[in-house]
Amino acid sequence: MPERRKLDTGVPWLELDTTDDDWRAADPALLATMLGEIQLIRSFEETVLDLAGAGLVHGPAHSSIGQEGGAVGSIVGLRSSDAVNGSHRGHHQFLAKAITHVAGGRLDLGELVTDDLQAMLQRTLAEILGLAQGFSGGRGGSMHLQWLEAGALGTNAIVGGGAPLAGGNGWAQKFAGTDDVSVNYFGDGSSQIGSVLESMNLAATWKTPLLFFIENNLYAVSTHAREASADPRFSVRAQGFSIPAWRVDGMNPLAVHLATREAVDLMRAGEGPAVIEAEVYRFFHQNGPFPGSAFGYRTKDEEKTWRVRDPLVLMGQKMQELGYATEAEIAAVKDQAKQAMADAVRALVEDDPEREGKRRIIPALWPDTNWVDTGIRSDASELEGLSAVEPTEAGGEWRDVKFVDAVAQVMDRRMELDERIVVLGEDVHNLGGGTNGATKGLAEKYGPQRVVGTPISENAFFGFATGAALDGRIRPVVEFMYPDFMWVAADQVFNQAGKARHMFGNNNDVPLVLRTKVAMGSGYGSQHLMDPAGIFATAPGWRIVAASNAADYVGLMNAALALEDPVLVIEHMMQYGSADRVPADDLDYIIPPGSAAVRRTGSEVTVLTYLKMVEHTLEAIEQTGIDAEVVDLRWLDRASIDWATIESSIMKTNAVVIVEQGSRGPSYGAWLADEIQRRCFDWLDQPVARVTGGEASPSISKVLERAAIAGTEEVVAGLEAVRAAWGGN
């Protein structure tokens, strides 16, 4: 018989409920404030449903009616410098944070709605209606509510997408030496998704002051919690990550408040994250003004049993029982909230003069549609004042260096001068500078706070980096060991980091650098050998650089680190070991966006290329004897590409070939060819030609890998095809 011992995680998992003593002990002003906040949220949500029913809310209106107790109980005790974010059902969390901020944590029930509060309610409603005066100019709407001043980081329409971002915010709060905390609200539906679980692991490991607040309302749209998980007490997750957890009745705002106070005390004391699961119930369906029973996935009887636990009713009863308010006073609270919402609506909506009995948005309040594509990236004005130098033209002394050492040296230089820069990624702190030596010497010099080895969970650590970048007190430099790993982090990379600035109305900088290396030729096979440039070029918000030599790398990395945008820095594994050179006395210059480099002037064809293919192209030109002009693009994204250089070259040569190494499907040249044929149509004497790899991702087998990618021979063939199309024979 083997011996068996029961194991224990050693961290608490508690259920918390209030007693009559707790209610009597509670500060009357706290109870009054919770009642006032719940009433304001309830009236706000009823107004939204009314406007949705009138067809005035474009898109879904995810009502939080019934769930207000959880948000108000947990937020009412927070500081403005504490932060929250939430999910698609986030009005109540946003409003609780915004009201608490505006009211300084205390509402006066006799004068519930101050001018500042009224203005905030109107702005929030305007945002939900998609109007210019909203917090994000109407771009965010119901599911992307952000007010940074109040500590509302922005709600998120991707289930679980907010967890890593809140984690990053908590990381930045801690990094900056504060005892502020961050709270991520999510539901039973999000409790299964990887980004939440990865974030729990990362926060616990890093002792991040992050509260995972689960609003368990039992239904993910129509799917019951029991259908989604073997144990629907979702706070059980915390046990797996060594996080203390509380389970509490979310219809009881005081219980939630007390649980949160215990959790936040631990977090402020530096003990790391906590989990609170609040059992709540949404009285309506996923969205719109009908109850869930109308859709057949739950019964009217079930809804009735929850209705009687309405947190608004509970707060009113307790206030009367404790003698803090009369029935009439509580009714007056409701009247004030309703009046405030009626006033907000009147400022935004009017009778439709063309449709009797219908209302419409006041036309002048819509955003200017010229605004549709503005603020996707920063305007790059942050680069003004930096020294823009073309290294080959600077005329100074040179210093020999291995390419990969230049990577580490420029990072060292920047970290020395900017304490906000933090490097993170898998193994970047070990192995003498990561798997390739690109972070050599940094861990020793800057320590584990600024050179952070991560678990293998790209979605979480990239998302933490994004959250920290949005905060701004950390300027993260993330390494993806191989570019293909972007797919496991795709939500955070493309949906979050890339879109955040524009989606929230250009209120947020996103100073973040993502380094990765193209590894074609290394034999790592189908899942490691892509060139990410083409995929990132399709993603709004990102900038992309790729250097063909060490001196360019220095200038491009310096620009990337100075920009307030997410910038992808593409390196190539085959560059790392090569002997290269950098200016002897200068690691501080930048090569700004819009600076392509002409590597060879020529008259017969323009070659547009980047990274390692610049070298292959120059070799191929020597072999063919074609008088080609080679443009090393350096900046690859739509906003940063150097059209002036490209267009003037094509006007001269009347032929263009785009050269890249990787497979054709996700290739970079597709969008560029599309732009060129439109911009330069009248200057082209033949179709835009392209050199790429094959369709398949490169295989492990050495000969198959070579056959799958483009090298000097393929560029020669591409140039010869261009020559054949010249005619004249």
Next chain:
Amino acid sequence: MAIVVRMPEIATGSAEAAIASWLVAVGDDVSEGQEIVEIETEKATVEYSAEQSGVVAGILLDAGSSATVGTPIVVLATGGQSADDALAEAGVGSEAAAAPEAPSPPESAQEESAPVPSDEAPAPSTPPMNEPDAGLALTVPEAPGGERLFASPLVRKLARERGIDLTRIHGTGPNGRIVRRDIDGSQAAPATAAATVETPAASTTRTETRDEPTRSPDAATDYIDVPHTGMRRAIARRLTESKSTVPHFYLVAECRMDDLLALRKQINSIEGIQISVNDFIVKAVAGALRDVPDANAIWTDDATRRFTGIDISVAVSIPGGLLTPVVRGVEKLSLGQLGETIRDLATRAREGRLKQHELEGGSFSVSNLGMYGTSEFSAILNPPQAGILAVGAAEPRPVVQEDGSLGIATVMTVTLSADHRVLDGALAAEWLAAFTKRIEHPMSILV
């Protein structure tokens, strides 16, 4: 039912025309015979009328744009049809209606018959009306026989700028496509194109101006490039073709003008009548053509075409070029009527209001530079005409009089340029003698 109106063949044999302005807008009711668009050819602006009634569903070619003959330019909806339906029926989307469809490459068999230079180019055929898409892609000229002609975008642009006729170029690019190397050196490239290519600016592709003169890039080479107008190109093309393909020969005669001038003075003394010397000359040309009817002829590929009526072109100098409106039935006009007709045509020529038919036809031209003091000159034939009379100034010159003594007379030198394919030397001389006789006996002009 949708009615597709196509770019009409305004001038005989013209391959291309441009929209000067639209006289209707989308949504307008159009009745049969209503003028809907002003179309500009190389020489004239024509008001073009609807042939059927309908509602304008979509305008496919903007004012200022040109297209080959046969290209759909506007779609009319009839019978209560919606604009979208009409456009759909016409094979045109409601948006980007003029976007050309990508042409499919020719089969290899067709490559053999790819465009070859030909002097026998028949008029381009108009695409049949029942193929709505046929005209849309044709922003390039058609090859002889109406086949699609393939040229790279750059070549099309350069051909426009340099006035190169692509039907005469053999394409050596893929699938017989005409590429840059095929037209390099095919015609002296105007400095405009060369200068732009050498000093490209990022914005040139989008803002390139066709109408503004281009200054020389530095002070050392002082010139200004004036971009070609359609008329300039037409003059260049037609006269180059005439001078290099028509066998010209020249006969010179001196005409004593004193009697004519005296007669003119006498006529002009009548209140309200104003006859110019040129009117007399044109009338005398008509008389000479009546005297020598064999000279009233032109060359065609199959026959010498003799005319019964006498239509004479009069060269009119206008800003930026030259027009040759035709006076019809000169033999039937009185001197006064002829003078009025010429003055009307000249006025409207300068105002750009000539109709295309007023520029076509005629067997003979008169070009008069006498008012500039030019003593004598020779002119290039105005194809397909077989004769042109170059008229110098009437000026006092020493002459040998009938009695053998020297005297002074008013003398005018005229030079006949003749197409030897039609007029032999003797016939031309006979005609020139008839003309001189009429001028020197001016009463014969009046009768």
